[in-house]
Structures are given as structure tokens and as C-alpha cells.
Amino acid sequence: MSIRKTLQLGILFSAIFATGYLLADDHEGGGNRSLSPVSHPKWQAECASCHMLYHPGLLPERSWRKLMGGLDKHFGENAVMDRVTQQEILQFLVANSADHNGSRRSAKIASSIPAQAAPLRVTETAYFQGKHDEISPAVWKRAKIGSPSNCIACHSGAEKGNFSEDNVRIPR
Amino acid sequence: MHKILWILLLLLSASAQAASPAEALQGYTTQARQENPAFGAASASKGDAFFHATRQHSNGNKVSCATCHTDNPKQSGKTRAGKEILPMATSANAQRFTDLTKTEKWFSRNCRDVLERTCTAQEKSDFIAYLISVK
Numbered sequence: 602m603s604i605r606k607t608l609q610l611g612i613l614f615s616a617i618f619a620t621g622y623l624l625a626d627d628h629e630g631g632g633n634r635s636l637s638p639v640s641h642p643k644w645q646a647e648c649a650s651c652h653m654l655y656h657p658g659l660l661p662e663r664s665w666r667k668l669m670g671g672l673d674k675h676f677g678e679n680a681v682m683d684r685v686t687q688q689e690i691l692q693f694l695v696a697n698s699a700d701h702n703g704s705r706r707s708a709k710i711a712s713s714i715p716a717q718a719a720p721l722r723v724t725e726t727a728y729f730q731g732k733h734d735e736i737s738p739a740v741w742k743r744a745k746i747g748s749p750s751n752c753i754a755c756h757s758g759a760e761k762g763n764f765s766e767d768n769v770r771i772p773r
Numbered sequence: 774m775h776k777i778l779w780i781l782l783l784l785l786s787a788s789a790q791a792a793s794p795a796e797a798l799q800g801y802t803t804q805a806r807q808e809n810p811a812f813g814a815a816s817a818s819k820g821d822a823f824f825h826a827t828r829q830h831s832n833g834n835k836v837s838c839a840t841c842h843t844d845n846p847k848q849s850g851k852t853r854a855g856k857e858i859l860p861m862a863t864s865a866n867a868q869r870f871t872d873l874t875k876t877e878k879w880f881s882r883n884c885r886d887v888l889e890r891t892c893t894a895q896e897k898s899d900f901i902a903y904l905i906s907v908k
Binding site for chain 1 (some may be wrong): 779807832852853854855856878880885886
């Protein structure tokens with residue numbers, strides 16, 4: 602193949618790649634804008650029996666370590682699991698946590714938390730509170746919502762990490 | 774191909790300890806007799822009373838099994854976070870008490886949550902006897 606043809610091919614592929622890259626709007630200024638869907642069978646089985654599945658990218662590593670270290674008193678309930686499962690899930694949470702997954706939303710959550718704090722609730726972070734400051738207490742209490750912890754009531758893609766404003770539907 | 778075999782093996786080894794509800798009941802009854810040689814057979818009526826008994830939790834709330842599972846074990850219940858709990862009665866949920874590891878995990882968690890202690894094998898066998906008996 603001539604040098605010229607190689608160059609032409611190279612340019613063609615770069616153009617195709619660049620188009621795809623620009624069309625996918627979650628590639629802005631480095632990492633993904635939103636949280637990527639993640640999956641782990643034990644995480645899904647253990648962490649979604651009692652509540653919705655919270656994406657690991659919603660809290661930093663230190664929060665997940667604290668949470669998984671206190672399962673005997675998990676928001677007032679006993680959620681103890683065998684040690685092997687607990688360690689496996691913790692590693693998964695840490696690897697995809699707000700300070701390790703590379704998404705812009707996670708980075709904003711992480712940077713909104715003071716260095717010495719390890720919140721166990723996403724709702725305690727300044728990022729969450731800033732994003733929801735227009736929601737009145739009465740809205741949170743609606744039967745189909747219940748509390749700010751129930752992300753999935755308004756963000757139907759929450760368990761997959763989709764918190765895009767375009768997909769928000771606040772139930773009446 | 775090897776990879777698939779390995780995955781299958783892993784799945785099998787990690788998979789649940791499958792059993793029937795009757796086998797689960799038998800297991801706890803045997804254990805109850807070891808704990809207390811005077812224990813005869815599991816009692817569905819004692820299990821019924823246990824399921825519905827309300828007590829005062831140290832956090833000030835009145836709690837019972839029925840708090841989350843509802844008074845009717847043939848109905849779905851709800852966790853405190855609002856998630857559905859499938860029925861406890863084996864007549865309404867064929868999966869109930871068919872995985873010993875899972876059964877033991879939930880006894881361990883929920884006995885602490887409701888009774889603030891572990892349950893005895895006798896209580897567990899009465900409980901299962903009741904939930905098998907509900908038709």
C-alpha cells in the first residue's frame with residue numbers, strides 16, 4: 602500500500618472515530634459526563650433486596666468502606682452478610698466509586714464532600730442538595746416518592762447511573 | 774470452551790444449597806432436638822403466634838415479623854425502604870425456604886432486627902411449620 606493510501610485511510614478512520622466521539626455527548630472534557638451502568642450479581646442480589654440499587658459512583662471510596670464496615674447497623678437494620686461476599690462487593694464499590702470511576706458527575710459529587718467527611722447518604726452531599734434545591738418538602742413526601750433517598754421515583758434510570766435532567770419525571 | 778466450563782463450575786459451587794421447605798423444616802427440627810432433647814415436633818400454631826407477636830423494640834417502635842411481611846403471609850410485604858417482599862407462605866411463593874443459605878441469612882438479620890437477639894432452632898422450625906401450613 603502506498604504511503605498516500607495509508608494516509609488517506611488513516612484520515613478516514615480518524616474522521617469516523619471523531620464523529621462518533623463528538624456525537625456521544627457524554628464525552629466532554631475527559632471522562633464520561635454521566636455514570637456508566639455497572640453490574641455485579643452479588644452487589645445486585647445483596648444490595649437491592651431491601652432498597653433500590655445505589656450506583657457506586659454516588660459516593661467516594663471512604664464512604665463505601667465505612668458503610669460496608671457497619672452492616673450490623675445499616676440505617677437501623679441488620680444487613681450482615683458473609684465475609685467473602687462483603688469483601689467482594691466492597692472491592693466492586695471501591696473500583697467504581699465516585700473518586701475512581703472517572704465520570705464528571707462522580708467527580709463533582711466527590712469534590713462537594715469535605716475531605717474529612719465520609720457521608721453514608723448521597724442526600725447529605727452538597728452536590729445532591731444543590732441539584733435538588735428547588736424541590737419542596739411536600740414533593741419529597743408524595744406517596745410515589747416518599748423520601749429523597751428514593752432516586753428511582755423521579756430518575757427512572759437511577760439504578761443504571763442515569764441521572765440526566767432530560768429523563769426526570771416527578772410523579773404527582 | 775474451558776472458560777465456559779469454569780464459569781459453570783463456579784456457578785455451581787457458589788449456587789444455593791437447594792432444598793425443599795420440608796427439608797428446611799426437618800433441618801431446623803433436628804437442630805432444635807439437639808439444643809433441647811425434650812423438643813418433640815415443630816408447631817405451626819406456635820409459629821403463627823411468633824409471626825404475629827408484637828414487641829417493643831429498644832428504639833421505641835412496636836415491631837413484629839408482620840410489620841414488614843403484613844399480617845397475611847400469603848400477601849407480599851414491604852421493606853422499610855419500600856421494596857416489595859414476596860410472600861412468606863410457601864403456598865403463595867414456591868421459592869420460599871428452598872435455599873438454606875438465604876433462609877439462614879434472613880433469620881440472622883431479621884431476628885436481630887425484630888427480637889434484638891438470634892432465634893432458636895425451635896423458633897425457626899415453628900416459623901417454617903406455620904408458613905408451610907398456611908394454605
